Amino acid sequence: MTLVDGFDPSDVRVGIIGLGGIGHHHAERLESLGADLVGGMDVDAEARERFVGRFDAHAFEDAGELFDLVDAVFITTPNRFHEDYAVSALEWGLDVLLEKPLAHTLESARRIADAARDAEGFCMVGFNNRFAAPVEVLKHYQDQGRFGEVTHVEANYVRRRGVPGRGSWFTSKEVSGGGSLIDIGVHAIDLALHFLDFPEVVEVSGVARSEFGGRDDYTYIDMWGEDSGPEDFDVDDSVSAFVRTAGGKTISLEAAWATNRPANNDFFVRGTEAGARFDRATDELTLFENGVGGGHHLTDTAVDTREVDTHRAEQATFLEAVAAGEPPGRNTIDEALSVQRVIDGIYRSTEAGRAVRLDE
Structure with a gap:
């Protein structure tokens, strides 16, 4: 990751809304970049105390107090509260980096997008996996035409056992908006649409299932967060879907x-001239090509890249855009809204038991 010449991250005053685990994760990377981390906001007093004890920054109970002191905010709250804080920050004239997903429902996502279009500032959405070095290389080759026309993407984000804390907000539909689909499937959908250059989505067919999280005998080795049992688990823990786009x-x-299968974080990009496999878990990238020179042949090429802290690279792009006073041109609100429409379509398809149209 290379910062733009003349750009000093300390010139940007930043605040964080939501001081849980992902808020601390962002704060640590802001520190490493040298950004001016002014403070954070959380409604929970213990969260504010932990934040002040860890970082050289203030903590507030009211978002407005923080908004008065900063140029930009990171919003890392549970999904249900994205809209309130994002819309308020945009109306305040601030630039916003909003963690994925855009919102807990499509209706809420649309309201955020409307606010962003009317705002002086901009809203960038935190799909950090786009900043992985192999993804950047793959997109470079794609833009060069190396793959021909990319027509299909196989997107996988599968854990064998990885429910993120039963009884937490992640497993409450009211707060999160969904389960595995909206938590990690959102990353897979975003990367797939990114590799297809975000065409219009016309139809979605999918099934979101809940087969493990609601069981007393849910077997796991470890769990992110605490396990409070199945009582309040009311979201999906797996999803299978097929998406058709224009063209x-x-x-x-x-x-x-x-799931009862090995974990898998592979993406297969299939084009008319070549293809690629990207493993997000290991950052391995392999190109699949062919030729007739000297005889018909197939070629598999491994591509090695430098390791990149994707959240830090995402932050650098955001801060540079804030300093320049121009939207970053990537991870846009409209792209995030397209992802949200697919998520909503999969949930609606599950309820309807059939494919649903998104272009009507």
């Missing part, structure tokens, strides 16, 4: 917190 481009999706 006949397609996506097949497998995402899961828990």
